[in-house]
Amino acid sequence: METKLTEKQIQLIDTALIKAGINYIDIRIELTDHIAAALEQKDERFEHHLKGYMLAHKRELKKLNIRFIIIDMGKAYKQLLITLLKPLLLVFTAVVFTTGYVINTFFGKAETILALYMVYIGICCLVTSKSGASLFDATFNRKKQYSYSFGFAFIYVLLFYPTMQLVFHEEYFNDTTLIPCFTAVIIFSLAMFITAKQFNKQYKLQYHG
Numbered sequence: 001m002e003t004k005l006t007e008k009q010i011q012l013i014d015t016a017l018i019k020a021g022i023n024y025i026d027i028r029i030e031l032t033d034h035i036a037a038a039l040e041q042k043d044e045r046f047e048h049h050l051k052g053y054m055l056a057h058k059r060e061l062k063k064l065n066i067r068f069i070i071i072d073m074g075k076a077y078k079q080l081l082i083t084l085l086k087p088l089l090l091v092f093t094a095v096v097f098t099t100g101y102v103i104n105t106f107f108g109k110a111e112t113i114l115a116l117y118m119v120y121i122g123i124c125c126l127v128t129s130k131s132g133a134s135l136f137d138a139t140f141n142r143k144k145q146y147s148y149s150f151g152f153a154f155i156y157v158l159l160f161y162p163t164m165q166l167v168f169h170e171e172y173f174n175d176t177t178l179i180p181c182f183t184a185v186i187i188f189s190l191a192m193f194i195t196a197k198q199f200n201k202q203y204k205l206q207y208h209g
Helices: 007-019 025-039 047-054 056-084 087-107 109-127 135-140 150-168 176-208
Strands: none
Touching: 007 025, 007 047, 025 047, 025 150, 025 176, 047 109, 056 150, 056 176, 087 176, 109 176, 150 176
């Protein structure tokens, strides 16, 4: 950050933003630069001026926070759509659908649900692993995540409900609807994982590179 403030003062701003409900890393970095520029010419009573600034601009900061989240959600959803339409993912969609159809034909509905559910769980493990971009962490520990992850975490939670319906209420689904529904859930989960990794790498380079 191109300011004259000390690292301790920068940390104080970051802590103040977290207390104000500004949780995502990238938004805090952007707003820290903004606040630092406003406070760097102040006298030595830095904490006093910071507290005054936060009180005076609390509403403005919250509006900026929401604005940044919405903008980044839009970028995330756009990139997710691009990922879903990539040839390799379309091929994988066909593979999952065909595999589910074959299993259902030769082994039955229960085995099909188990097989496809295990694939879904495997992708979820990738998504929530330390090596990937953790959407689970984005849902419950936003202070360690970037703002784009909010939109993905929202979709991730939405996908959980139909998946549980497929597993525990198989009587609601016939052969015509079972495999397409499971295929859609698996492909969306995989696309989110791929896109989240891309964004995570991009944001780390942008804000910590």
